Amino acid sequence: MATLSLLSKSYYIVFVLSLSFIGSFPCLDDQREALLEFKDLLFGELMTDNSTDMFPGGLETWNSSSECCQWALVECNSQQVTGLNLYSVFPTLGKTSTVLAPIFRIKTLMSLDISYNSIQGEIPGIELRNLSELVYLDMRGNSFNGSIPLELFHLANLEFLDLSDNMIEGVLPNDVVGLKSLKQLSLDANFIHGELPEEIGNLIELKQFTVPGNQISGRIPLSILQLRKLEVLNLQNNSFSLEIPADIGSLVNLTTLDLSKNRLSGEIPSSIRKMRKLETLQLENNMLSGEFPTWLFDLKEMKKLHLGGNKLAWNNNLAIEPKCKLSSLSLRSCSVKGQIPSWISNQTDLIYLDLSENDLEGDFPQWLAERNLGTIILSDNKLTGSLPSQLFQSRNLSVLALSRNNFSGEWPEINTASIMVLLLSENNFSGPLPKSISNIHRLLLLDLSKNSFSGNEFPAFGPDSLIAFVDVSSNNFSGKVPSDFGLFTVMLSLSQNGFYGPLPENFSNLIMLEHLDLHDNNISGEFPAFFSQMSSVQVLILRNNSIKGSISSDLSSLSSLRILDLSNNYLKGEIPQSLGNLTGMIETPDAPLRLSEIFKFPVEIHDLIVNWKKAKQGLSIRNRDIYTFLDLSKNRLSGEIPHSLGGLKSLKLLNLSFNELSGKIPISFGDLESVETLDLSHNCLDGEIPGTFSKLLELNYLDLSNNKLGGKIPGGSQMDTLVDPKMYANNSGLCGVQIEVPCEEDLVPPGPPLRKKQEPMYSWIATGVGYPVGFLSSTAVMYVL
Numbered sequence: 001m002a003t004l005s006l007l008s009k010s011y012y013i014v015f016v017l018s019l020s021f022i023g024s025f026p027c028l029d030d031q032r033e034a035l036l037e038f039k040d041l042l043f044g045e046l047m048t049d050n051s052t053d054m055f056p057g058g059l060e061t062w063n064s065s066s067e068c069c070q071w072a073l074v075e076c077n078s079q080q081v082t083g084l085n086l087y088s089v090f091p092t093l094g095k096t097s098t099v100l101a102p103i104f105r106i107k108t109l110m111s112l113d114i115s116y117n118s119i120q121g122e123i124p125g126i127e128l129r130n131l132s133e134l135v136y137l138d139m140r141g142n143s144f145n146g147s148i149p150l151e152l153f154h155l156a157n158l159e160f161l162d163l164s165d166n167m168i169e170g171v172l173p174n175d176v177v178g179l180k181s182l183k184q185l186s187l188d189a190n191f192i193h194g195e196l197p198e199e200i201g202n203l204i205e206l207k208q209f210t211v212p213g214n215q216i217s218g219r220i221p222l223s224i225l226q227l228r229k230l231e232v233l234n235l236q237n238n239s240f241s242l243e244i245p246a247d248i249g250s251l252v253n254l255t256t257l258d259l260s261k262n263r264l265s266g267e268i269p270s271s272i273r274k275m276r277k278l279e280t281l282q283l284e285n286n287m288l289s290g291e292f293p294t295w296l297f298d299l300k301e302m303k304k305l306h307l308g309g310n311k312l313a314w315n316n317n318l319a320i321e322p323k324c325k326l327s328s329l330s331l332r333s334c335s336v337k338g339q340i341p342s343w344i345s346n347q348t349d350l351i352y353l354d355l356s357e358n359d360l361e362g363d364f365p366q367w368l369a370e371r372n373l374g375t376i377i378l379s380d381n382k383l384t385g386s387l388p389s390q391l392f393q394s395r396n397l398s399v400l401a402l403s404r405n406n407f408s409g410e411w412p413e414i415n416t417a418s419i420m421v422l423l424l425s426e427n428n429f430s431g432p433l434p435k436s437i438s439n440i441h442r443l444l445l446l447d448l449s450k451n452s453f454s455g456n457e458f459p460a461f462g463p464d465s466l467i468a469f470v471d472v473s474s475n476n477f478s479g480k481v482p483s484d485f486g487l488f489t490v491m492l493s494l495s496q497n498g499f500y501g502p503l504p505e506n507f508s509n510l511i512m513l514e515h516l517d518l519h520d521n522n523i524s525g526e527f528p529a530f531f532s533q534m535s536s537v538q539v540l541i542l543r544n545n546s547i548k549g550s551i552s553s554d555l556s557s558l559s560s561l562r563i564l565d566l567s568n569n570y571l572k573g574e575i576p577q578s579l580g581n582l583t584g585m586i587e588t589p590d591a592p593l594r595l596s597e598i599f600k601f602p603v604e605i606h607d608l609i610v611n612w613k614k615a616k617q618g619l620s621i622r623n624r625d626i627y628t629f630l631d632l633s634k635n636r637l638s639g640e641i642p643h644s645l646g647g648l649k650s651l652k653l654l655n656l657s658f659n660e661l662s663g664k665i666p667i668s669f670g671d672l673e674s675v676e677t678l679d680l681s682h683n684c685l686d687g688e689i690p691g692t693f694s695k696l697l698e699l700n701y702l703d704l705s706n707n708k709l710g711g712k713i714p715g716g717s718q719m720d721t722l723v724d725p726k727m728y729a730n731n732s733g734l735c736g737v738q739i740e741v742p743c744e745e746d747l748v749p750p751g752p753p754l755r756k757k758q759e760p761m762y763s764w765i766a767t768g769v770g771y772p773v774g775f776l777s778s779t780a781v782m783y784v785l
Contacts, residue, residue, distance in 0.1 A: 027068040030105075031081045031622070035068055037102040042090050059089060073113065075691070083111035086412075087138075090117050097121035097144065105128055116141035117164070123168075125149025133157060140164040140186070148170075153178040164188035164210075171195075172216075179200045188234075196272075203225040212236035212258070219243075225250050236282065238260040244283075249274035258282040260306065268293050279302055284330055285309040290335055297322035308332025308354060314344040328352035332377075340365050340378075347760070356380050356401070364388060364407070375399040379423065392416055402427065417441060425449040425471070435459050438484075445469040452476055460484035473497070473517065476495060481523060483507060493517040495541065500524065503547075508533040519543035529569060532557045538584065539563040543631070551576055551632075559583040562628045566746065567655065571635040580644020585628045585651055631655040631670075633679065638662070641680075646671045655679040657703065662686070665709075670695045675702040683711060686732070694719055705729040712736050712743045 022308025039062050058072025069076035075083030084103065097119055102129035103112070112134060119142040126696050128151045129503040131137075137155075140162045147162065147170030158179055171194035172187070176644030179185070184205050193215040200209070201223025207271065208228060217239040224233070230251050241260040248257075257275070260282040267290035268283065279301050288310040296305060302324035314336045320343045329784030331488045332370045336355060339362040344350065353368075353379040364770045372394050386409030391397070393415045419440050419608070432455030432527035437443075440466075449471045461467050465486030468755040470493065477497040483504035485492060492510070495517045502525030507516070514536050523545040532554035540558075543565045550573035551566065562584040628650045637659040645654070646668025651689035655676055670692020672678070678696075681703040687705065688711035699718045705728060713719070713728065715734030723738045 026079065027076060027081065028079050032064075034069040034102040034105050035062060035071070035074070035081070035340050036064060038099065041099040042093060042095060067236055073396065077108075080108040081106050081107055082133075083136075086117065087113050088116040088141075092118070094578075095119055097124055100124055101127055104128060107131065107133065109134055110134040110157075113138040115139060115141070118143055120145075122146035123149050123152070123163075125151040126428070127581065129150050129154065131732050134180075136160045138162045138543065138590060140166070146174070150175050155179065155182055159183045159205075161538065162186040163190065166190055172197060172200075172211075176201045178202060179203060179230070180205070180658075182206055185210070185511065186207040187211045187214065192216060194218075196224075198223045200224060203227065204229065206230055208232040210234035211238065214238050215241065220245055222402070223666075228253065229249065230254060232256040234258040235262065239263055241265070243267075244269050244288075247271055255301075256277055256280040260284045262286050264288060266290075268312075270295075272296070273299065275758040282306040283310065284332070287314060291315055292331075294318055297324060300324055302326065303349075304328040306330035306354075308334060308356075314358075322347065325349045330354040331358070333357040336360060338362075340367060340368065344368075345371075351375065351396075353377065364391070368392070369394075373397045377401040378405065379403040380405075385410070387411070389413075394418065398442075400424075404717040414440060418436065419443055421445045423447045424451070426692070427451055428687045429453060431455070432457070433459055438465070441466065443467050447471045448475065450474040454478070458482035461486055462500075463487050470494075480504075480688070481518070481521070485510060487511065489513055489580055491515040495519040495521065497521055500700075502526070502527050505530050510534065512536055514560075515539040517541040518545065521545055523547060525549075527551055527566075529554060534558065535560070537561055541565045542569065544568045546570060548572070550574075551579075551637075553578045556581040561585070565629065566635070567631045567635040571637060573637065574639035575632065575637055575642050575645070575661075577642045577644050579630070580642055580647045582630075582648065585630065585648040586649060611764050624750060627652045629653040629655075634657070634658040636660060640664070641685075643668050645669070648672065650674050653677040657681040659683055664688075665690055667692050669693070672696060674698055679703040680707070682706040687711075689713055689734075704731070706731075708732045711736055713738050714743070734780055 018684055031470055039059060050425060050520065060069045068074055068081060073085050074081060089674065091305065098121065100114070101124065104124060107130050109131050110133050116140045121144065123144050124664055127320035128149060131206055134155050135157050137158060137160065144166040145168065146195065149166060150173065153175040153332050155744055156178060159181050161179070161182060161184065163186065163555065168190040170192065172192055174197045176197060177199040183205050186208065188210055189212070191214065192211065196216060198221050200221060204225050205227060209230060210232060211426045212234050218588055219242040220235065220240055222245055224766040225245060226246055226253065230540065231253050233251070233254060234256065236258045240259070241264065243266035244259065244264055246269050250400050252274055254275050256276050257278065258280065264286040265288065268288055275297050276299065278299050280303065281296065282304070284306045290310045290312065292314045293479060294315070296302065297320060300323050303326060307649065308330040309332055313332050314334045316337045319514065320341065326347045328351060332354050335356040338360070340360055344353065345367045350371065351373055353373055356377045357380040358381055360378065360383055362379040362383065364387055366388055369391040369479050370686065371389035374396045375398060377399065383405040385407065387407060389412035392412055395418060396417055397416060399421040400419060401421065403425040408428040411434050413434045414436045415439055418521050420442050421444060422660035423445065428451065430452040433453060438459040438461045443540065444466055446467060446469065452475065453472065454476040458477060458479065461484055463486060463593060467486045468488050468490045470485060470489065470491065471494040475491045476498055477499060479499065480501040481494065481499045481504055483506050487509060489510050490511060490512055492515065496519070498521065500522035503523060505528065508530040517539060518538065519541045520543065525547065532552060537558055537560065538560045540561060540563065546569065548570040551571055553576035554575070556578035561582050630648065630651060631653065633655045639655065640663035641661055643666045646666050652674055654672065657679045662685065664687035665680065665685055667690045670690055675696060678699060684707065686708040689709060691714045694716035697717055705726060709731040710733035713734055715737065725739045728734050728739050735741040
């Protein structure tokens with residue numbers, strides 16, 4: 001995108017130089033009035049006659065006592081306003097597109113930049129018709145919505161159009177053909193869908209066409225091959241499918257071709273070798289197949305080559321001698337085998353290297369450690385040995401990702417302050433962490449999980465640290481629970497180690513913390529009250545420790561809490577009624593965990609291990625965004641189950657098993673409309689199973705065993721499918737079709753035997769009359785006798 005910004009600046013500089021003739025001519029009254037009206041719409045009542053310092057970016061010079069051609073941000077040609085540079089002048093005012101109406105009345109405008117002002121609403125179409133002289137239009141970085149107005153495509157003189165970073169919808173219409181003079185068209189990061197029109201090929205002056213980050217589908221139109229002046233083509237992160245046009249190499253002036261993150265298939269066209277000016281080729285994350293085209297290394301101008309994440313097959317028998325000087329290379333998942341290719345060592349300009357998801361073996365090369373790269377990604381290979389000490393002395397290394405290999409040994413001291421991302425999970429590293437790791441002030445991500453690191457003195461990062469993601473789970477660390485982390489920490493996982501002692505109170509200072517996982521340690525002490533101060537927490541896992549005391553009723557103040565696992569501790573007392581007020585478990589989550597979005601580097605968030613249907617299962621980050629869990633099992637909780645828990649409508653799992661809970665199951669549990677797993681087993685619950693359970697349409701696992709429940713198991717809907725007798729075992733007197741034990745009320749007494757022949761009605765009448773007569777007669781005889 002740097003290339004795009006350079007072109008944008010060059011266009012603007014040209015206009016400034018060509019339109020900046022400002023003589024002593026007064027500007028036109030109607031144009032000055034239009035600009036003052038625009039200013040008034042922006043600030044309205046905020047304006048005063050004596051206050052000028054409130055106006056941002058030069059607007060303080062706009063007043064009725066001076067000529068508008070002498071104002072800041074305004075360019076004129078003689079008496080006429082021809083250019084306005086309003087880049088990021090009013091981004092905090094939250095104005096709608098109606099404020100632009102006065103500007104759009106200035107028919108002499110040739111250059112208009114209103115980018116990055118957070119303007120909302122649709123682009124005014126009717127008013128755009130006035131700007132027939134417009135050559136340069138930059139509207140990126142706002143909040144424009146709706147479709148692109150058709151009037152815009154009638155601006156025949158327009159050469160530069162940038163609508164990127166808005167919320168524009170709809171398709172790119174055939175009317176785009178009206179922009180016959182267009183040299184740059186940028187529609188990045190919008191919601192444009194449908195297919196690209198074939199008419200795009202009629203914009204023969206086009207040099208840059210960029211639409212990354214939209215929802216455009218279908219095949220790449222063949223008409224695009226008519227754009228022989230094209231220098232930059234960026235269709236990244238859409239849904240383009242089928243094959244890349246075979247003759248795409250006819251675009252010989254291309255310097256950048258980015259088709260990554262689509263659904264393109266087939267082989268990489270051999271015609272690309274004709275692109276002698278090509279500097280950047282990004283085709284990663286598609287479904288391209290065939291043998292890796294090593295002839296790409298013959299393109300002398302090539303600097304950035306990213307082909308990873310496809311189905312390409314690397315020919316390990318070929319000797320590679322690149323004729324280009326690469327600065328960035330991605331061969332992720334290209335079936336590269338053996339040691340890291342030695343020809344890469346000759347790429348002295350290399351800054352970025354991604355060889356992950358291959359079959360690489362052997363040690364980490366010494367030459368690679370000494371090369372001072374900025375990014376090294378070698379995850380998911382079979383590399384072995386220890387890491388060279390020179391690697392941690394690099395002045396440039398920002399990203400080091402070596403996860404899921406077989407590296408071993410202890411870490412050397414770290415003498416670099418440049419590392420921002422350090423991902424070394426699932427290796428065999430051992431020994432203590434060097435204290436110098438806490439001196440890396442730029443460190444944002446640290447993932448050392450699933451190794452054999454040890455030591456009882458964890459590095460202290462301090463409150464000024466920028467670190468946001470820390471995962472050291474599944475190691476052999478010991479000592480007191482570490483607490484010296486930066487105030488920007490969002491994710492902290494210290495689980496499955498040997499940390500002991502009470503939870504440190506300065507955890508409450510981590511005001512941005514969303515995810516805290518401390519399960520399977522030796523943590524003791526009372527359940528801390530300070531948790532209620534950690535208002536950003538969404539995931540809190542303290543499972544399998546020795547925490548005692550009662551659950552704080554103030555925990556309900558954690559309105560974002562979605563996953564709470566306090567199982568297998570020594571908690572006692574009653575479950576607080578206030579837990580039924582946990583907003584994050586009542587409402588369906590509409591905001592995902594930020595863990596996967598706060599970093600531009602693609603961080604792999606490990607599965608969260610939870611108790612699900614009596615087994616440990618991994619919960620992916622995707623499901624973590626939508627699942628809500630409450631697990632208080634295996635404690636010493638007593639008293640009745642709060643009726644308020646039935647209000648947690650978004651709960652997927654509720655586990656209260658293995659406690660000392662008594663009383664009846666709340667009828668309100670029938671309102672747990674999202675619950676899939678409900679475990680109340682091994683308590684002292686009595687009474688009947690509420691009939692409201694028939695409303696639990698999502699329920700697929702139920703365990704009520706080992707209680708004192710009786711009566712009929714309710715049927716209907718999902719309850720009719722929960723027929724495993726183990727779910728109801730060891731209760732006082734349950735019955736029902738689910739366990740094939742009939743209930744008394746369902747037993748039908750036997751009726752009179754059926755007669756072979758129906759008797760006439762008169763015989764029954766005679767019997768009815770004769771029976772009392774005969775009875776009375778016999779009684780009288782007996783009395784006389």
